[in-house]
Amino acid sequence: MLDIQFIRNNPDLVSEKSMQKGYVVDIQQLLGFDKERRELMQRVEELRRSRNDLNEHTKGQKPNEEQISKGRELRDKVADLEHKLTAIEKEYDILLKAVPNMPLADVPVGKSENDNQEVKKIGEASSFNFEAKTHWQIGEARDWIDKERAGKVSGSRFVYLKGDLVILQFAIIQYVLSKLTDAGFLDQVIRLNNLKISNKPFQPILPPYVVRTDVYDAMDRLEPRDDRYKLDQDQLWLQGSAEHVLGSMHINEELRYDDLPLRYLGYATSFRREAGNYGKDSEGIFRMHQFDKLEMESFTDENTGLEEHKFLIAIQEQLMQNLGIPYRLLEKCTADIGKPNAKGVDIDAWLPGQGNYRETHTADYMTDYQSRRLKTRVKTNTGTKLVHTNDATAFALGRTMIAIIENFQTAEGKVNIPEALQPYMGGRKQI
């Protein structure tokens, strides 16, 4: 949620920037409700004041008849206006919540993800002296991917991952855990990228997988609901990303300044209904209803939020480079960064089997947009402030394994293991 003060002071800017993100919000109507709300509020508060004054005078003693009837009169007037105020606040709230976060000045303006700007390409696109296979060709041949049986048991877009692929997934997890909990590794990333930021290690987290409706909504990740799995009996939702349960961890909390930055590395099996994506990426395991993901989430103050964003991206890149996966980095345009975002990047890995770059990572900087509704604050010497939130994929396991399979495949249909992962694979160099 945006600060209403900001909207009042910059109505045209807010309209324009919202439009750039593809959100049509009627700022004039919002400000109209705001004005009405404030006027009503003043009248209500004036009445409440008279009521409080009356109570002040009758404190500790029985009020007389005149005071009682005056009190009754005030009570009815207050109640009447309060009802009107509540009604307007409801409308006001809906509109205010509909306003997206403002993109930072350097976010490219665009109409769709096609307008995302390529920042750089890292790594040579793998070349083979044979025809590259897709991950599903290899995966099925090696009996690593079994969608047929998963279809019988669970339906489409579910999979049984089997054998060495499972070993590989756990190796990646172990690898990332060891790196992100190591201040030395973080120091190296900071140095290489000339960042001015703490090297505080990430705390590994296994979060709950279900979220309450109000908390999900406060994160501004409940929508689109069609893409969420709902547990109807309990008014709970299955999270669609560890971000949803990590970012909301400190809802209604006041953090200590000295504890910042709070950095979490969450591992979660995430669930998405993929509504509206029927037929898209139906082959392989690129787009599943259920997938495992390692996610970074951090809470900082307003001064270090942007630097933290850069830091998380730098970590993503370092991890990709350490595995030797070719990728490109995209600065997401206004249309693609998402409602709560002020800025964001995607990393697309090169997938030789498909001859294309495909999204494997995202990094999102939300400024104080999420924390305003979550009421996640930090106490500083100059007062209590809203924290800034950042989230970024460490590795989406499924898609990372796709990239490994396709980039490091051999003519025999085997897969070489990146050196960095070998210690976590019992020293094996190939599967």
Next chain:
RNA sequence: GGAAGGGUGUCCGAGCGGUUUAAGGAACUGGUCUUGAAAACCAGCAUGCCAGCAAUGGUAUCGUGGGUUCGAAUCCCACCCCUUCCGCCA
């Protein structure tokens, strides 16, 4: 599933119709003292919203929402959540 207890400020915790501008601790901030620190002592210390250039003033907030009352943290109703015990269970 059965039963009981409980949700109060950053935290702990008292209050259970009108001396509450929410007691008392702790933490935190500043100061005194000290070679420095600790301790002790002194002082300060919630947030949102509204008005105002500001100083400041007003108002709301004791899980949430309704209700009773001239007046609600306190009484009533509904809901949410947490804890404990029993049962079942990985």
